[in-house]
Amino acid sequence: MASSYKMTYFDIRGLGEPIRYLLAYGGIEYEDKRIAFEEWPAMKNSTPYGKLPTVEIDGQLFHQSAAIARYIAKQLKLTGDDDVEAMMCDIVVDTFTDLRVQTSSWFREKDEAIKEKKRGPLLNEIVPFYMERFEKELEKNSGNFVKGKLTWADFYVAAVMEVIGDMCKENFLEKYPNLKALNEKISNIPQIKDWIQKRPITPF
Structure with a gap:
């Protein structure tokens, strides 16, 4: 059942x-x-x-x-074909969570002066640091995060990337073509x- x-x-x-x-x-x-x-x-x-x-x-x-x-x-069956690939999925999700935690912390800051002060470093340093590395991973793995295979890491990043962009009021995907292509690939799954x-x- x-x-x-x-x-x-x-x-x-x-x-x-x-x-x-x-x-x-x-x-x-x-x-x-x-x-x-x-x-x-x-x-x-x-x-x-x-x-x-x-x-x-x-x-x-x-x-x-x-x-x-x-x-x-x-x-x-979206965790890869073996334990190593399953770990690779976890690494992607955990690393993306590191970025999400920092953007969420900024978003929830109630002091507007502090929030504005943190916005520049977040958008100009922290976000690019992660995005550039995710771009390289996608390029290395034929458009997916784990050995060219569709895994839950792809779904996770596509779903949360959209949320982060909305929270920051920034369209990050326009600057990162591999991440944009991944988002489009996931979004167009029927x-x-x-x-x-x-x-x-x-x-x-």
């Missing part, structure tokens, strides 16, 4: 979108429960570690978005294209 999935997250793409991409790709039906930010304080303590997204699989509750995405990817067309419109 097929497993039942229920994902709980804010009404944004954010960290939930890689999971949604993989579920869409696999044709896996799930409940996409979206909560307003105003609802969060009252329900925070009911989550395992006070964070979202969470995913229930057959009634069992899980957290940590990358771990959930990795689990789904394993079910879909299942993903269908999801993008019907998903709720959110700021990021």
Whole structure:
């Protein structure tokens, strides 16, 4: 019998979108429960570690978005052909998370003066440092991150790259053709294209 999935997250793409991409790709039906930010304080303590997204699989509750995405990817045979390729996927996702954490920290900064001061270094130093290296990896691996094969690392980067661009109000992809091509490749997979067309419109 097929497993039942229920994902709980804010009404944004954010960290939930890689999971949604993989579920869409696999044709896996799930409940996409979206909560307003105003609802969060009252329900925070009911989550395992006070964070979202969470995913229930057959009634069992899980957290940590990358771990959930990795689990789904394993079910879909998207973690590479051996343990080394699986590790390569993890390296890409973990490295991209290093970038995401820095952009998210800037985005959440409440002091506008500090935020403006940090914007220049973020966009002119930190983002290019990572993007240039991702570009080289894609070039070396025939347009994908792991040995020219479609893996969950490709889905993860494509989904979160879009979010980072929206948060920073910058179209990074125009400066990095290999990343742009990857995003277009993932976005045009029929299942993903269908999801993008019907998903709720959110700021990021």
